[in-house]
Amino acid sequence: MDVWAPRAALALTLVVALVIGLVWLFQRRLIYxxxxxxxPDPPLPGARTVELxxxxxxxxxAxxxxxxxxxxGVSVLVAGGNAGNRAHRAPLARALAARGLSVLLMDYRGYGGNPGTPTxxxxxxxxxxxxxxxxxxxxxxVYFGESLGAAVVTELAVEHPPAGLLLRSPFTDLAAAGQVNYPFLPVGLLLWDRFPVAERLAEVRVPTTVVYGTADTTVPPEQSRAVAQAAGGPVRTVEIPGAGHNDPVFLTGEELIDAVVKLAER
Known part of the structure; x- marks a missing residue:
């Protein structure tokens, strides 16, 4: 027993090191x-594909x-989350346009047939x-950022302040969100990409609305509340009871669409 114990411990250590090494090497495949x-061309009235x-x-x-x-007379820039492409967000664009807002549904590099690799x-x-x-x-x-997109537009808002900023299901930073989904890994030590939303939002002075669901298990609601508390300017929260991270209410729900319209009217 005494002879095998050190060998077992060594084997376990090597397996753990291998797993952590693979996660470190391929981490962006887990994030994006x-x-x-x-x-294809957008299935929305009057919409068109444009090039950025x-x-x-x-x-x-886009x-x-x-x-x-x-x-x-207000436009909405929609930055999506870490999955899918702009076609999945067509219902959101349709709902916003119906309320008198022009919408740009962008896709990141590597998404929706676009060239490049996301970082x-x-x-x-x-x-x-x-x-x-x-x-x-x-x-x-108005900047609209969904989950990971909330981090993207918050960083943009520091350099180019918008008329209003809507953050949908934002995390405080990527390490905090990653730790929820991979609790067995030292996420904070491994990440190349950080996306410090709360830290950057403290520098933003424009009207901001944070929308989140109470049943979100991907980005827990306490993280979205912490983001709101970090805001450097006027902030409003919209809590949607029972909503999960990807529920339809976050595409066409009245609470969400009204929140964008109220920012546009300020």
Whole structure:
């Protein structure tokens, strides 16, 4: 027994080291879960596919959805979460456009048939290309960030403050969110991409609304509440009882759409 114990401990240590090494090496495949399928033209009235050019030379496809009458004269930049592509968010764009808001549904590099590989730095370039596209119209812009996208638009808001900022199911930072989903791993020590939402939101002074569900097991509601508490400007929270992370209420629910409209009206 005494002879085998050190060997067993060594074997276990090697297995743990191997697992951690593989997670470290392939971590972005766990963080970014794109639907890479090329997306057809938008199935929305008057909508069109547009091209965004990033500072590092990538050409990314996105959907622009014009506002229905009466127009509010405000555009919404929608940055999605870590999975899917813009086609999955068409109901959100339809609901916002029906309330008089123009919408740009962007896809990051590597998503929806777009070239490139997603990283934190890359997504920052992508969302700037989306913001530049909308800025040409001269309309005020509301940033809408879903989960990981909340981190993307918060970082953008520090450099380019919008008219309003809506964060849907935001985490405090990626390490905190990762620890919830991978409690057996030292996530904070392994990550290359950090996405410090709460830290950056403290620098943002624009009106901000944080929307989250009480039954979210991917990003626990206490993390979204902590993000709201960190806001450097006026902040409002919208808590949706019983809603999980990817429930339909976060695409077409009245509470969510009303929250965006209220920001646009400020």
């Amino acid at each position: 879960l794109p639907d890479r399928t090329p997306v 050019t990033t500072a590092d030379g990538l050409r990314l496809a 959907w622009f959805v014009p506002a229905a009458e009466p127009r509010r 934190e730095a890359g997504l920052a370039l992508d969302v700037r290309a989306a913001r530049d596209y909308l800025a040409r119209s001269g309309e005020p812009i």
